[in-house]
Amino acid sequence: MSTTKVPFIDLQAQYRSIRDEIRQALDRVIDSTSFILGEEVGRFERNFAKYLDAKYCVALNSGTSALHLALVALGIKEGDEVITTPHSFIAPAEAISYTGARPVFVDIDAESFNLDISRVRGAITQKTKAILPVHLYGQPVDMSGLMEVAGERGVPVVEDAAQAHGAECLISGAWNKVGAIGKIGCFSFYPTKNLGACGEGGAVVTDSLEIFEKVRMLRNHGQKDAQYHHPFVGYNYRMTAFQGAVLGVKLKRLNEWIEARRSRAALYDEELKDTPLKTPGTVEGTKGVYHQYVVRAKDREGLKRYLEERGIETGIYYPLPIPFQGAYRHMGYKKGDFPASETCARECLSLPIYPELAGKDIRYVCANIRDWVKSA
Ligand SMILES: Cc1ncc(COP(=O)(O)O)c(C=O)c1O
Known part of the structure; x- marks a missing residue:
C-alpha cells in the first residue's frame, strides 16, 4: 500500500507562503486596538470593489449574512418567492427562509452544475421578487442568459458568488467578474474559500447606492451615522478588523x-x-x-x-x-x-x-x- 498522502486541501501550505505578511497585518490590528470594522475593513472593501469593478462593497461577518442582507435590502418578505438552485450548500435557501419568503427550487443543468436558465423563465410568477443563482464550484452561471430572462420580467438577480471570487462571464462582448453582474453579489470568505479569511467573513457588492447604504445600516443594528439612533431593526453582522486585514493581504494574491x-x-x-x-x-x-x-x-x-x-x-x-x-x-x-x-x-x-x-x-x-x- 502506498504511503503517499494527498489531502483534499492544505491551508497550511498557503499560510506558509504569506506568514510574515499575515502576522504583520494582525499586529497592526492589535496595535490599533480597533477590532471591529475600522480602517483595515474599509481598505479591504474599497480594494475588493475595485477588483470586481463594482461601485460598493460592504464587509460582513459571513456569506450567509451577505445573502440575508441582500434579500432584506430588496424588501423581500413573507408571501414572496425567490428562485434558487436545489444543488448547493444550504445557505442561499436559508437566507430566503430568514426573510419569510418561499424558496422556489429550479433544477440545474448537469453539465455546468448551475441553474438551468431555460427552466427559470417558466418558474417566474407574480410573486417572484428575486432570482438567486449560485456560481457553484467556481463555475459561473450563464449570467448573460440569466440577466436577459430576469430583465424581461424586471426581477433583480442576487448572485451567490461564495465559491467564485474572480470568476468571469462574457456580457455583451466584455468580461465581467461574477458578483458584480446582478443587482447584488454575495461573497463568503470562509477559510477554505478561494479567498479565505482566518475565521468567518462575507461581503455584499453592488452598484446601487441605495442598496449599499441600506446594507451598511443593516449590518450595524440599523444605525446610520448618529450612534444609538436606529431608524429600523438591523443586525450585528459586522466584519472584524482581523479578517479585513488578512483579506487585504490575500486579495493581492x-x-x-x-x-x-x-x-x-x-x-x-x-x-x-x-x-x-x-x-x-x-x-x-x-x-x-x-x-x-x-x-x-x-x-x-x-x-x-x-x-x-x-x-x-x-x-x-x-x-x-x-x-x-x-x-x-x-x-x-x-x-x-x-x-x-x-x-x-x-x-x-x-x-x-x-x-x-x-x-x-x-x-x-x-x-x-x-x-x-x-x-x-
Ligand atoms: C454556495 C455558498 N453560499 C453561501 C455560503 C455561506 O457562506 P458562509 O459559510 O460564509 O456563511 C457558502 C459557504 O460555505 C457557500 O458555499
Whole structure:
C-alpha cells in the first residue's frame, strides 16, 4: 500500500507562503486596538470593489449574512418567492427562509452544475421578487442568459458568488467578474474559500447606492451615522478588523492563486480525458476559478473508497439536494422532481485542488483513478 498522502486541501501550505505578511497585518490590528470594522475593513472593501469593478462593497461577518442582507435590502418578505438552485450548500435557501419568503427550487443543468436558465423563465410568477443563482464550484452561471430572462420580467438577480471570487462571464462582448453582474453579489470568505479569511467573513457588492447604504445600516443594528439612533431593526453582522486585514493581504494574491487552480484543473482534464469519468466542462462565455474540481462517477462511493485506501482525500458536495433536506421536507418535493440535481448528488466527487497542489500529486490521483476504472 502506498504511503503517499494527498489531502483534499492544505491551508497550511498557503499560510506558509504569506506568514510574515499575515502576522504583520494582525499586529497592526492589535496595535490599533480597533477590532471591529475600522480602517483595515474599509481598505479591504474599497480594494475588493475595485477588483470586481463594482461601485460598493460592504464587509460582513459571513456569506450567509451577505445573502440575508441582500434579500432584506430588496424588501423581500413573507408571501414572496425567490428562485434558487436545489444543488448547493444550504445557505442561499436559508437566507430566503430568514426573510419569510418561499424558496422556489429550479433544477440545474448537469453539465455546468448551475441553474438551468431555460427552466427559470417558466418558474417566474407574480410573486417572484428575486432570482438567486449560485456560481457553484467556481463555475459561473450563464449570467448573460440569466440577466436577459430576469430583465424581461424586471426581477433583480442576487448572485451567490461564495465559491467564485474572480470568476468571469462574457456580457455583451466584455468580461465581467461574477458578483458584480446582478443587482447584488454575495461573497463568503470562509477559510477554505478561494479567498479565505482566518475565521468567518462575507461581503455584499453592488452598484446601487441605495442598496449599499441600506446594507451598511443593516449590518450595524440599523444605525446610520448618529450612534444609538436606529431608524429600523438591523443586525450585528459586522466584519472584524482581523479578517479585513488578512483579506487585504490575500486579495493581492488572488489572481495568482486562480491561475494556479486553472493550471491544476487543466492537468486533471488532460490526465482523465480517456476515462469514462465526467470531468467538469467549460461553459462558453465563462471563465471558472475551480473552487472545486468535480468529476461524476456512477459508482461514486466505490471510487471514493478506492482513493481513500490509497491516501487520497476526496469530498462530496452535496449528497442531498436542498429540497429533500429535513429543513425543507415540509414543502413536499419528491424524488424525481429535480432529475439533474439528484443525479449530481449521487455521482459528484470533488478531487483535491488548491493552488499549491503539486503536479505529481495530481498524476498520482489520476493514475489511481485509471487503475480503479480498469479494475471495475
Ligand atoms: C454556495 C455558498 N453560499 C453561501 C455560503 C455561506 O457562506 P458562509 O459559510 O460564509 O456563511 C457558502 C459557504 O460555505 C457557500 O458555499
